[in-house]
Amino acid sequence: MDYASHHVLMVVTICLLFISPSPTHACAVANAPIKLVKDVCGQTANYTFCVEALESHPKTVSALDLVAITKIALELSIANATSSHAYINDQLKSNDTEPAKRPCLKACVSLYNAVVASFKSALLEVTEDKDYETSNYDVAIAGDDANNCEQSLASAGFQDRSITTRNNFVKSFSNIGYVLTNLLYSASTPPPSS
Numbered sequence: 001m002d003y004a005s006h007h008v009l010m011v012v013t014i015c016l017l018f019i020s021p022s023p024t025h026a027c028a029v030a031n032a033p034i035k036l037v038k039d040v041c042g043q044t045a046n047y048t049f050c051v052e053a054l055e056s057h058p059k060t061v062s063a064l065d066l067v068a069i070t071k072i073a074l075e076l077s078i079a080n081a082t083s084s085h086a087y088i089n090d091q092l093k094s095n096d097t098e099p100a101k102r103p104c105l106k107a108c109v110s111l112y113n114a115v116v117a118s119f120k121s122a123l124l125e126v127t128e129d130k131d132y133e134t135s136n137y138d139v140a141i142a143g144d145d146a147n148n149c150e151q152s153l154a155s156a157g158f159q160d161r162s163i164t165t166r167n168n169f170v171k172s173f174s175n176i177g178y179v180l181t182n183l184l185y186s187a188s189t190p191p192p193s194s
C-alpha cells in the first residue's frame with residue numbers, strides 16, 4: 001500500500017471512530033471532567049488543583065457518587081502526605097542538613113505523622129462509620145498541621161521551597177476533603193423543619 005492510500009484509510013478509520021454511537025466509546029469518557037468532579041471542585045479554593053488531582057486517579061471516571069469521590073480524594077491525600085513525610089524525614093537524616101534546621105524538620109516529621117493519621121481517620125470515618133462531621137474535623141486538622149510545619153521553619157528563619165510546596169499540597173487536599181465531607185454531612189442531615 002502506498003503512502004496516500006494508507007493515509008486515506010487512516011482518516012476513514014478515525015472518522016468511523018468518531019461517529020461510533022457506542023456510549024462506551026473512549027472519547028466520551030476521556031472528555032472533560034465528569035460533572036460531579038466539576039461541581040465539587042467548583043466549591044474548592046483551587047478548581048484546577050482539584051480537577052487535576054482527582055483526575056490523576058484512575059477510578060475517578062467511574063466514581064458515581066460523593067462517597068466514592070471522597071474516598072478517592074482521601075486516598076490521594078494519604079499517599080501524597082506519606083510521600084512528603086518520607087521526603088522530610090530523609091532531609092532530617094541527611095548529613096548535609098544544617099544543625100539549626102534539624103529541630104524544625106523534626107517538628108515537621110512529627111506533624112506529617114499527624115497529617116497522615118488525620119487523613120486516614122477521615123477515610124475510615126467516611127467509609128466505615130459514616131461520621132461525616134468528625135471526618136470534616138479531621139481533614140481540617142491536617143491543613144492546620146501543614147501550617148504548623150510551615151510556621152516552624154519560618155519562625156527559625158528557614159525558607160524551604162520543596163517543603164512549602166508539600167505543605168501547600170496538604171492544605172489543598174485538606175480543602176478538597178473539607179468541601180466533600182461538608183457536602184456529605186449536609187446530605188445526611190435532614191433540613192430543619194420550619
Ligand SMILES: *[C@@H]1O[C@H](CO)[C@@H](O)[C@H](O)[C@H]1NC(C)=O
Nearest residue numbers: 045046047048049050052172
Ligand atoms: C492552583 O493549582 C494549580 C495546579 O496545581 C497551580 O498551578 C496554581 O498555582 C494554583 N493557584 C493558586 C492560586 O494557588
Ligand SMILES: *[C@@H]1O[C@H](CO)[C@@H](O)[C@H](O)[C@H]1NC(C)=O
Nearest residue numbers: 052053056079080083084169
Ligand atoms: C502530590 O499532589 C500533587 C498535586 O496533585 C502532585 O503534583 C504530586 O505529584 C503529588 N505527589 C505524590 C508523591 O503523590
Ligand SMILES: *[C@@H]1O[C@H](CO)[C@@H](O)[C@H](O)[C@H]1NC(C)=O
Nearest residue numbers: 090091092093094095096097
Ligand atoms: C553521615 O555521617 C555518619 C557519621 O560520620 C556516617 O557514619 C554516615 O555514613 C554518613 N551518612 C551519609 C549518607 O553520608
